[in-house]
Amino acid sequence: MKQDDCIFCKIVAGEIPSQTLYEDEKFKVILDVGPATRGHALILPKNHYANLYELPEEDAAEAMKLAKRMMIKMTEKLNCDGFNIVQNNGEVAGQTVFHFHMHLIPRYKNDGEILKYVAGEPDQEELAQIRKMITE
Numbered sequence: 001m002k003q004d005d006c007i008f009c010k011i012v013a014g015e016i017p018s019q020t021l022y023e024d025e026k027f028k029v030i031l032d033v034g035p036a037t038r039g040h041a042l043i044l045p046k047n048h049y050a051n052l053y054e055l056p057e058e059d060a061a062e063a064m065k066l067a068k069r070m071m072i073k074m075t076e077k078l079n080c081d082g083f084n085i086v087q088n089n090g091e092v093a094g095q096t097v098f099h100f101h102m103h104l105i106p107r108y109k110n111d112g113e114i115l116k117y118v119a120g121e122p123d124q125e126e127l128a129q130i131r132k133m134i135t136e
């Protein structure tokens with residue numbers, strides 16, 4: 001499964017060069033060309049799925065297992081102090097390449113607040129309403 005105009009499909013196929021950290025029959029892990037921090041990498045499934053909504057559950061589980069293995073190895077080798085796993089779905093969520101991917105972002109002391117958001121302050125009633133919407 002491949003989409004002709006997809007940059008990550010081209011990377012998977014070797015038509016666009018990448019710095020590859022890992023590869024198996026289902027996934028490729030590459031360095032991000034616009035890294036948030038030193039060593040920022042991306043897990044790409046070899047098949048084209050636009051996002052997590054489309055990715056089969058089994059592949060999602062395998063991607064998360066691979067993320068854990070990569071995180072451990074990268075932490076050892078890069079000597080980072082922490083790690084973010086980020087995964088964007090949809091333009092409004094910050095997705096710019098519409099081929100599912102997971103960001104592996106090594107974190108270093110004093111590397112800046114790269115993923116900060118402002119915490120809301122909902123009251124209990126609002127939280128209860130949202131719970132109802134999701135669960136009922």
Ligand code: AMP
Pocket residue numbers: 007016018030031032033034035042087088094095096097098
């Ligand atoms: P997202 O905003 O979650 O869709 O992330 C897309 C990521 O792909 C960004 O962090 C880009 O820097 C990265 N990216 C785009 N083109 C390439 C490329 N040719 N090789 C490696 N990373 C890329």
Ligand code: ZN
Pocket residue numbers: 002003006007008009010047048049098099
């Ligand atoms: Zn693709």
